[in-house]
Amino acid sequence: MDHPHTSTPFNQDLEEVRQRVLAMGGLVEQQIVDATRALMDNDGILGEEVSRKDFKINQLEVLIDEECSGILARRQPAARDLRMIYAVIKTITDLERIGDEAAKVGRMAANLASQEHGQPSAMHQLGHLSRHVAQMVRGALDAFARTDAEAALGVTSEDFVVDREYEALMRQCITFMMEDPRAIRRVMDIIWSARALERIGDHARNIAQYVIYFVTGKDVRHIGQEAMEREVLKPQASSSPRT
Amino acid sequence: MDHPHTSTPFNQDLEEVRQRVLAMGGLVEQQIVDATRALMDNDGILGEEVSRKDFKINQLEVLIDEECSGILARRQPAARDLRMIYAVIKTITDLERIGDEAAKVGRMAANLASQEHGQPSAMHQLGHLSRHVAQMVRGALDAFARTDAEAALGVTSEDFVVDREYEALMRQCITFMMEDPRAIRRVMDIIWSARALERIGDHARNIAQYVIYFVTGKDVRHIGQEAMEREVLKPQASSSPRT
Numbered sequence: 001m002d003h004p005h006t007s008t009p010f011n012q013d014l015e016e017v018r019q020r021v022l023a024m025g026g027l028v029e030q031q032i033v034d035a036t037r038a039l040m041d042n043d044g045i046l047g048e049e050v051s052r053k054d055f056k057i058n059q060l061e062v063l064i065d066e067e068c069s070g071i072l073a074r075r076q077p078a079a080r081d082l083r084m085i086y087a088v089i090k091t092i093t094d095l096e097r098i099g100d101e102a103a104k105v106g107r108m109a110a111n112l113a114s115q116e117h118g119q120p121s122a123m124h125q126l127g128h129l130s131r132h133v134a135q136m137v138r139g140a141l142d143a144f145a146r147t148d149a150e151a152a153l154g155v156t157s158e159d160f161v162v163d164r165e166y167e168a169l170m171r172q173c174i175t176f177m178m179e180d181p182r183a184i185r186r187v188m189d190i191i192w193s194a195r196a197l198e199r200i201g202d203h204a205r206n207i208a209q210y211v212i213y214f215v216t217g218k219d220v221r222h223i224g225q226e227a228m229e230r231e232v233l234k235p236q237a238s239s240s241p242r243t
Numbered sequence: 244m245d246h247p248h249t250s251t252p253f254n255q256d257l258e259e260v261r262q263r264v265l266a267m268g269g270l271v272e273q274q275i276v277d278a279t280r281a282l283m284d285n286d287g288i289l290g291e292e293v294s295r296k297d298f299k300i301n302q303l304e305v306l307i308d309e310e311c312s313g314i315l316a317r318r319q320p321a322a323r324d325l326r327m328i329y330a331v332i333k334t335i336t337d338l339e340r341i342g343d344e345a346a347k348v349g350r351m352a353a354n355l356a357s358q359e360h361g362q363p364s365a366m367h368q369l370g371h372l373s374r375h376v377a378q379m380v381r382g383a384l385d386a387f388a389r390t391d392a393e394a395a396l397g398v399t400s401e402d403f404v405v406d407r408e409y410e411a412l413m414r415q416c417i418t419f420m421m422e423d424p425r426a427i428r429r430v431m432d433i434i435w436s437a438r439a440l441e442r443i444g445d446h447a448r449n450i451a452q453y454v455i456y457f458v459t460g461k462d463v464r465h466i467g468q469e470a471m472e473r474e475v476l477k478p479q480a481s482s483s484p485r486t
Contacts, residue, residue: 062464072325082312
């Protein structure tokens with residue numbers, strides 16, 4: 001091979017991409033945290049700021065895609081290295097979309113701050129949902145950083161819990177609207193925020209699944225949590241990390 | 244090079260992937276058409292069927308990703324061929340998500356069919372929105388099939404129109420809910436359907452942007468429609484198709 005994967009420049013390239021994905025992930029996490037704080041503290045200025053900062057995440061997506069296609073062209077990675085690049089190409093799309101959703105939450109926070117205060121109990125549950133999906137994103141990025149398929153599996157299992165929380169909040173919001181139709185616009189902002197957070201949970205699950213693919217070589221999308229667990233937890237007898 | 248891109252098996256691999264993407268796209272289009280028909284005809288059985296059939300799209304996503312990573316490993320494509328594979332890897336993620344959104348619309352149609360009939364005028368606008376985004380998806384797939392960046396540009400410009408239609412429909416739905424709180428649950432199903440359709444428009448725009456990247460080598464995400472037009476319509480003096 002012209003470019004054996006043990007070559008120093010090649011490993012440097014991979015490490016650089018890895019670091020950039022983690023930097024992009026860090027930005028995305030911060031956006032979720034700030035959007036949540038904007039909602040909870042009724043802070044419209046912070047909400048607007050989150051929405052404005054989204055372009056930084058977009059820029060990183062474009063940059064990392066450029067680096068990945070450069071590595072594919074120059075280094076022709078194989079086996080585990082190729083799986084890493086493949087996982088990165090998919091992961092950054094989800095990170096970018098998480099950024100979009102966080103920006104939406106920021107805009108909703110700004111909307112809500114410009115009105116009378118929302119339903120306190122819904123806000124409480126929204127804060128809970130938000131912390132939960134932020135934790136999932138953090139978990140997926142940690143699993144990527146440590147190439148830990150079992151940790152990734154923990155993230156995918158959380159998605160079901162998040163979906164239940166989201167559904168409970170939705171039912172509550174619909175009840176609020178029926179009881180007080182004048183609150184409909186305000187409750188709709190809460191509904192859109194909850195929806196954005198639920199989507200962030202889905203994207204975190206996707207990233208966790210790409211980590212599992214990268215580490216084990218198994219594509220575990222669309223197979224359900226139990227089948228995923230069988231794939232990840234079964235003894236990896238014959239697979240060595242670099243092949 | 245070990246595997247020059249003019250080798251027949253290589254071209255066969257690329258052609259096979261291209262055909263499969265178009266097949267996946269065809270399925271996705273049919274799902275949108277069927278979901279729309281289920282909504283318009285109040286046909287709950289068809290709605291359920293759309294939701295059930297989504298797994299076929301998921302299977303194609305997994306298969307095409309497998310083929311693409313195989314091509315990257317075995318054939319080490321460069322230049323335009325690499326861009327095509329890159330565009331395919333990104334495109335099938337969006338096609339899969341369009342499938343998810345169509346399945347959601349199918350479920351909403353089934354929900355609505357089990358209740359009294361919805362707001363006729365909202366349903367009319369929903370049908371219009373649905374046909375519009377189906378047209379965008381068709382346009383993006385045609386642009387991919389014909390490797391036509393200008394046609395792709397036409398698709399991205401439609402996304403703005405779809406967003407305006409969606410916003411008008413949203414305002415109307417909120418008015419309905421305020422006027423008749425008993426209709427809130429029903430109107431929420433219309434709102435979720437409209438949201439899913441609006442997202443389908445976004446995914447079609449993404450696919451069109453990948454086509455532009457594949458054809459011109461320019462990453463036109465996040466730069467706005469005018470800048471995109473400048474990139475696509477400027478004379479491509481020095482670029483030859485295979486380099």
